[in-house]
Amino acid sequence: MDNFIVSARKYRPATFDTVVGQQHITVTLKNAIKNNQLAQAFLFCGPRGVGKTTCARILAKTINCGHLTADVEACGECDSCKSFQNGNSFSIHELDAASNNSVDDIRNLIDQVRIPPQTGKYKIYIIDEVHMLSQAAFNAFLKTLEEPPSYAIFILATTEKHKILPTILSRCQIFDFNRIKVADMANHLASIATKEGVSYDTDGLHVIAQKADGGLRDALSMFDQIVSFSNKQVTYQSVIDNLNILDYDYYFRLTDAVIKEDSPSALLILDEILSHGFDGSHFISGLGSHFRDLLVAKEPATLKLLDTSDTIRQRYLRQSHAISSGLLLSALNIANQCEVNYRTSKNQRLQVELALLKMCHIASAIQLAKNGSATIVAEKKKPSESVIPANTPVQPVAGAIPVQATAAEVPAAIVSPPQSSVSSPPSPIIERSSPATGQPSPTTQNSRSWGKVKLSNAIPDLNTIFDDKQAVVQADEPELLTGDEREPFSHDDLLKHWHAFADKLKADNKINLFTLMTANPPQLLADYQIGVVVENPIQQDLLNASKIDILNELRFKLRNFAVNLVPKQVANDAARKPYTAQEKYQAMAAKNPALDTLRKAFNLGLE
Known part of the structure; x- marks a missing residue:
């Protein structure tokens, strides 16, 4: 001593x-x-x-x-x-x-x-x-x-x-000074173990290096502690037992349960982890890191970002090939949201269990949501069935999801509270207002049953998994104002009201239309025609979609109902910057072809 x-x-x-x-x-x-x-x-x-x-x-x-x-x-x-x-x-x-x-x-x-x-x-x-x-x-x-x-x-x-x-x-x-890398620290510990005559395995040394979080002095203190604990045999098991670290194996088993949609096994693994004294917050944080490492392992170029030993790295490689990038991103988002809500939750274990159940049913929830969107699109194409006279009994629309469904379709764990009508797809069953209250009648209330869970105008809480924009029913287009007034106006008058309306669009967060109206000044042509410069087909479509709103504003302010908008294309040889997300991406991919390879590998899309 x-x-x-x-x-x-x-x-x-x-x-x-x-x-x-x-x-x-x-x-x-x-x-x-x-x-x-x-x-x-x-x-x-x-x-x-x-x-x-x-x-x-x-x-x-x-x-x-x-x-x-x-x-x-x-x-x-x-x-x-x-x-x-x-x-x-x-x-x-x-x-x-x-x-x-x-x-x-x-x-x-x-x-x-x-x-x-x-x-x-x-x-x-x-x-x-x-x-x-x-x-x-x-x-x-x-x-x-x-x-x-x-x-x-x-x-x-x-x-x-x-x-x-x-x-x-x-x-x-x-x-x-930088935090010391895990690989450098593990190699240094291995050299010390060799000089001291201590047997070791590389997995155990990597765990010590990861636990030290970049501090070599902390790593050496843990190394001394484990050498004493294990009688000069630093193995992976002795390290996780002595430092109270959650074993990699739990995360690999849990991910296998998510792939197989085996929610009972996932809950049993969580119970086993909690019974060993680990905190739920520590577990969900580690699970998120595990999903991140699986995403990293899917691409050879990012494999070097894995701070693990070769044995563990091979396990990550094998499991990353068995799970899709989309499922990983969705599960990672659920884990992150659970970690955010964990501290404020009164029932913290339930918060983690709910996250695991969501992960285990991501695939089936996506399929059900897609089927629901397809039903809505089909109903929009049948205008004869979209209106029901007031004296006609309400009947379910053909193709709607039946009220009594099997319990295996969607579990209750992934169902979110009722959403607003903007983000939720409308029910295939038409609502009818009560003459006395103006509220939906109880006999015609929107309702569906997924499994044994009765929903009222609800969708799965999977807004991070798929885009439900197709399910939003667009409002009726406004009508164009008409009249006999033909009040003359100058170009300055036009600019005044033009920019005032553009500022109003900016305040309403309609940035694309604001950019279109302010990028180039409008041109006052003969017969009260207003030339608007458009730089690409996207701006052309945007102008066509917003033309009535712009004309209604200008005709009312200028007191001239002959005002009309005329799109003016820029010269073909004029150099312009990429405008849409697609054009920006193409310009970036032209400079760096690896970007397109990365997009295809992770199955990414553009918004």
Whole structure:
């Protein structure tokens, strides 16, 4: 026990080359030393355990080394290096700003700076957790930091860069440390395990690296803990048991249940997870990450984004081929929505169970919704059946979904509360108002039965899965105003009312029509004809669809019912920017053909 040293201290890097995952910083510092271009003050910032203080110590030791190696590393043999390693160097000083954060502490430091180094070329001050200094201490430190003696170098380290005064930041050369990648961390743990004679499997080391969240010191602490727990046998099972991590296998089994639409198995797996003491929020968050990893695994170009071992990566590859991208995106959206609602839910377990049931019945819900939309479209094509006289008994329209359906058609878990008439497809059964109240009569209320769930003007809560725009019944087109008035008007009068109407469209969020009306000024032609410039067929269709509304506004404001709109096509050789989503996509795909390959691989569409 007397000789035991934790791995974070025992294997702390002593040279730039042994620093893990921060090559962009170590290379810069080595070049600065080599070219004798050292700044007066450095600021190392980044999350905990990524090597800030370690790099500060290596930099300080290397600067004062008397015999640098050919690759700009400290020799470790000169008097300066040995005194630093023994902790008795007179030229390198470390200050913990968390416990020495007062003005007096900084004044003492400033007094020491005035004394030249006794050994070595530079006098170096490492101030750790510098953001803990008080406001007065920062102010006292400013002048010395801006104009230090030629032999003084300050190396500041912090985890909270935003708490440091801008006046301090402007006087420092700032280095941002990255979170260490999972692969780099796992390789470092493997090398330590080999040196310590510890048996391991790569899956277990990857789990430790993922749990550390980019901090190598955290990873080494967990590694020491598991080595003690497992008696020097770091296996995947020992890691998940000791760190209380949810096994990958649960997520793979649950995804198989979603693919097979096996909701009972999904609920049983959830019960097993909760019985082991895991939180529902932790589970649903991990499930969302699992779906994300499956999406990543479907495309070879994005496979490198999987931070897992080779064994787990092969499982992701196999399962990603068994599930469609559309189902994955829908399930991912449901998981994300469940995670958002989890904290505020009074019955949190039910919130997770409901999400799992929705996932298990996505395919059947899509099919039912499509069938319902097809029925509505068919009914719109039969105008003779869309109107029923008031004295005629209401009958179901042919092809409507029967009131008594089998329980297997759609489960209750995916049914949403009644939606508004704008977003919900109307029932095939016609409503009739009561003469006394004007409300729908109870005998003719919109109703359908999906399984054993009776719906009233409701659709499945799957607005993220399919587009139900076809189910929206368009309102009747407005009528064109006519009259005998022919009040003359000028081009300025036209522009005044034209732009006023365009501003009204913008306020109503009709951006496409607003753009059409304001992109080019209207032209006043003979016989009160107004020329409107259209740049593409989409704008032509938009003008035709909105022509009556524009004319009604202009005829009323200008008091001239002879006003008419005439589309004017732009010249064929005129260069124009892509306008529609389709044109924009084609322009982007022409520059980067890989975009079209990605769209086809994920079966994506344009909105």
